[in-house]
Amino acid sequence: MSGFGLLLRKELLEQTRTMRLYVVAIVFALFAIVSPLTAKYLPEIIKALAGDQLSLVGLISTPIIADAVDQFLKNLTQFGALAAILLAMGTVATEKDRGTAAFILTKPVSRAAFLVAKLVAVAANLLVATVVAGVLAYYYTLVLFGSLPVGGFVAMCALLWLSLVVYASLTFLGSTLTSSAAAGAGIGVVFLVVTGIVSALPTVGRYMPETLVVPARALALGQPASDLAGPVAVNVAIVLAAVLLAWLSFRRQEL
Amino acid sequence: MPDVAHQMDQLRQILPLIFPLLVLQLALLVLAIIDLFREERHVRFVSKPIWALIIFFVNILGPLAYFFFGREDA
Known part of the structure; x- marks a missing residue:
């Protein structure tokens, strides 16, 4: 993978120059802030709006810390x-x-380095955004509900990040197979739908990225997460397989 | 005077919740304005001064709208 470091620096610089890094982190941060606030105040807002007229008011339970995590x-x-x-x-x-791909590849850099640098930069962007979101969500949950185990919360964020990297890698594969960003996005959405459907199946479902939220939730709440290694290994394997398939296709493409 | 003390007490209670939002809003505003007034930046839908007004006066959503829809190469 010659030239990987150089290409990664170029990709990371592009993430900052285009402001993508900051914008994604800030939007993640907004969702992180809104989540515990919604969990805390939505029942009160519904009660205030409905008054005594809504018979369901009695069914609205008092918000708990698990609601914020959910x-x-x-x-x-x-x-x-x-x-x-x-x-x-x-x-x-x-x-x-x-x-521009053809231009860059005239330099002494390998196609594998070109591909991997791009995916690593996207994963790094998602990591920064997830860390920012995690810190803010933890802070707001602490202020509104009380403390959660820090280790478990970090593990939850790590699993969340892994699931996002899986979606990114599948879309990245689509982007490599086609010559249009829209088609790449389409393939990403198809994978999202397919993994969503498979996640509802009884045996294989627990290995899908969507289902990682189950052990993630348990860990955040300080509960034991049963059978974590299998799903994590499968999701890492999906990422590696997507990179391998992308490379197998890209190394033979005429640019 | 007790009213003022009560209001200050309320402010002190909600400040930990509002402060991170204010920081985010300010960060978004500054980033959007820096990006908007780059010489090579081309914008869509409306002119740069109008985008500047939207960024300044529409809290949080204004800068986000600019980043997602306003930039030509976004």
Whole structure:
């Protein structure tokens, strides 16, 4: 992978120059802030709006710390998947379309380094955003509900990040196979839907990125997460397989 | 005077919740303005001065709208 360090620096510089790094981190941060606030105050808002007229008011339970974790995971998995697809959709396809990929590859850099640097930069962007979101979500949960085990919360964020990297890598594969960012995004969305459907199946479902939220939630709440190694290994394998397939296709492509 | 003390007490209670939001809003505003007034930046839909007004006066959503829709190469 000759030239990997140089290409990675170029990709990271691009993430900051285009402000993508900051914008994604800030949007993640907003979702992180909104999640515990929603968990805390939504029942009160519903009660205030409904008054005595809504018979369901009695069914609205008092918010607990698990609600904050649930809201955070729900918001970040939904928006995070979208962000991962948006970040990865044009990584390779746009450069092929503009001809900049051909230009860069005339330099002494390998095609593998070109591909891996792009995915690592997207993963780094998602990591920064997840860390910012995690810190803010923890702070707001602490202020509104009380403390959570720090180690478990960090583990939850790590699992959340892994699931986002899986979506990014599948979209990245789509972006490598096609010459259009939109087609790359389309392939990413198809993978998102497919993994969503498979996650509902009884045996294989627990290995899908969507299902990582189950052990993530347990860890954040300080509960034991049963069978964590299998799903983590499978998700890492999906990322590696996507990179390998992308490389097998890209090394034979005429640019 | 007790009213003022009560209001200050309320402010002190909600300040930990509001402060991070204020920081985020300020960060978004500064980043968007820096990006908008780059010489090579081309914008869509409306002119740069109008985007500047949107960024300044629409809290949080203004800068986000600029980043997602306003930049030509976004």
